[in-house]
Amino acid sequence: MIDKHGLLSAPIGRVLFNMSFPNLIGILTIYGGSLIDTFxxxxxxxxxxxxxSFTFPVAVVFASIAIGIGAAVSTNLARLIGAGHHDKAKNFLFDALLLTFLLVSVLVSLGIMAIDPLFTLMGANEKTLPLIHDYMLIWFISAPLLVLLMVGNQGIRATGDTRSPAIIMSVAAIINLVLDxxxxxxxxxFPRLEIQGAAIATLVSWVVSFTVSVYILVFKKQILEMMSLCKLRIKKNWKTLGHIARPAALMNMLNPIANGVILAMLARADQAAVAAYGAGIxxxxxxxxxxxxxxxxxxxFVGQNLGAGQHKRAKEGMLLALRFAFVFQSLMYIPILLSGESIAKLFSSDPLVIDWLSFYIQVLPAAYGWLAIVIMFATCLNAYHRxxxxxxxxVIRLFGLMLPLAALGMYLGGVKGLLIAIPVTNVIMGxxxxxxxxxxxxHPSVKYTNNNSNGNSGSDSGVTNSADSVI
Incomplete structure (x- = not known):
């Protein structure tokens, strides 16, 4: 097997840097575009x-599905590639994208029918509900493209190529930025479409980026092609996918549910706090x-090294990344703290919104180093098939700690008490x-087939999974 990107052999720090830097550029571009969109x-x-701000938890539900399925695609493809099963990797990616499309299409249909009752339940009032309706109708139509794009990009990353997904997401951000x-x-x-215009700009950007992603998967990486709809194969691959996708998607959907609860708490206290919290997220x-x-x-990185049987290297890479992220995010708190009010003024001229957003920026980033450890370790557990x-x-972080502490904080100190509960939670869990x-x-019962076969023998997924063991 050719280790083109050095995941299995090059120095760990250099590999992680070379993979992370393109990711950094891509994520900066897409989220920078999102912030400009908010501006x-x-x-x-x-x-x-x-x-x-009210629409954010719903948007994150769809992103969470993409992250969950993408996590399963990334770890299983990486293990298959690490073990040399490239034909099985093609089958797996096709079946994963098929399941993604079917699942999201059903959720979009339900979402369109539930716009008014859902956001009314979350605390939207008569002023914001019509705006939410205008925005979400278009957003729901474009949601399948977003989810398929995110899952497809995880397929590209599984090969060790992080540059192409970064370019794809940068293209999306630039198109959105120009059209906004x-x-x-x-x-x-152009007609003045206001909040609908933002949704249409997003839709166009996803159409173009999705097209580019499919081109790379089919023609450059040659890891995706049309497959016959073999019921037995699809059933086996969906079962393998579901082992990680179901808990991973559920895990990520818990975040918007928790955010929705917090938004509901804030909405009953101060609508300006809702706007500030949405911008803060x-x-x-x-x-x-x-x-x-x-x-x-x-x-x-972890997936390919585990697939190749290099368990020690996988763990060393994970711990190195955790330590670096903690130190970096902790140091980043200093400039964030000093520029909190200036940043808040970019997003609103409302004094109340500025006050709440400034407080958010001053308090929550203090624990981002610990939050980084939680995020990265939870993701690595998927690569370990746990x-x-x-x-x-x-579940423990959000529902065992954060929401009870937020409710207690709201009772004792209002909006400020609620916001303080979030970094306290992240420190404990970190x-x-x-x-x-x-x-x-x-896990001793996860088997690897480390050869250069074309994937016509051995188990369907290249790994044998059992129930999770205690860490």
Whole structure:
């Protein structure tokens, strides 16, 4: 087997850097575009910014499905590639994308029918509900493209290529950035569509990027091709996919559910706090962008090395990444703290929104180093084929700690008390996750077939999975 990207043999630090840097550029571009999108929408007023903030948990539900299926695609493809089963990898990716399309299409249909009751339940009022309806109708139509794009990009990353997905996401961000002001404000020959314009710009960007992703998978990587609909093969691959995808998707869907609960708490206290929290969530993604970039690199690195039987190298890479991310995110808190109010003023002219967003920026990033450990370790557990452990960690973090502490904080200190509960939760879980990472070992019943066969023999997935063991 050719180790083109050096995942199995090159120095660990250099490999992770070479893989993470393109990821960093791509994520910076896409989330930078998202922040600019938020900035343009904020110019329409507090109601528009609040409306988009309410839509965030629903958007993250679809992203969570993509992350869950993508995690299963990434770790299984990486193991198959690491073990030399390239034909089986093609079959697996096709079947995974087929399941993705069918699942998301059903959810889109349900989502369109439930827009008004869902967001009313979350606390949207008569001012924001019509804006949410205008935005989400278009967003739901474009959602299948987003999810397929994210899963396809994980297939590319599984080969060790992080540059191509970065380019794809950068293209999406640039198209969205260029179209936003024209469609939102009606510049030149374009009509003034306001919040609908932002959704249309996003739709166009995903259409183009999805096309580029399919081209790379089919023609450059030659890891995707049309397959016959073999019921037995599809059933086996979906079962293998589901072993990681179900708990991973559920794990990621817990985050928007928890955010939805927090938004509901805030909505009953202060609508300006809702707008600030929505902007803060988007800022948070940018603040932890290095962590996100390294997390995307760890999946194929750990997966390929485990597939090749190099367990010690996989663990060394994981621990190195955890330590680096903790130190980096902790140091990043200093410039974030010093520029909190200036950043907040970019997103609103409403004094109340500025006050709440400034407080968010001052408090939550203090624990981003510990949050980085939680995110990266939970992701690595998928590569170790222990998705249930990853799910349990997130359930404990969100529903065992964060929401009870947020409710207590709201009772004792209002909005500020609620926000303080979030970094406290991340510190507790970060310490626990680092201890578990130091103790993790490869499950003895996960078998690897480390040869250069064309995939016509051995098990269908290249690995044999059993129930998760205790870490």
């Amino acid at each position: 343009f929408i904020s110019q329409l007023g507090t109601d528009a910014l609040t409306a988009v 002001p024209f469609l939102i404000f009606g510049i030149g020959p 988007r800022l948070e993604t940018l603040f932890i962008v290095v962590t996100m970039a390294m997390t995307s690199s760890l999946m194929p 998705p249930l452990k990853s799910l349990v960690i997130n 310490i626990a996750c680092y201890i578990m990472a130091c103790r993790i070992t490869e």
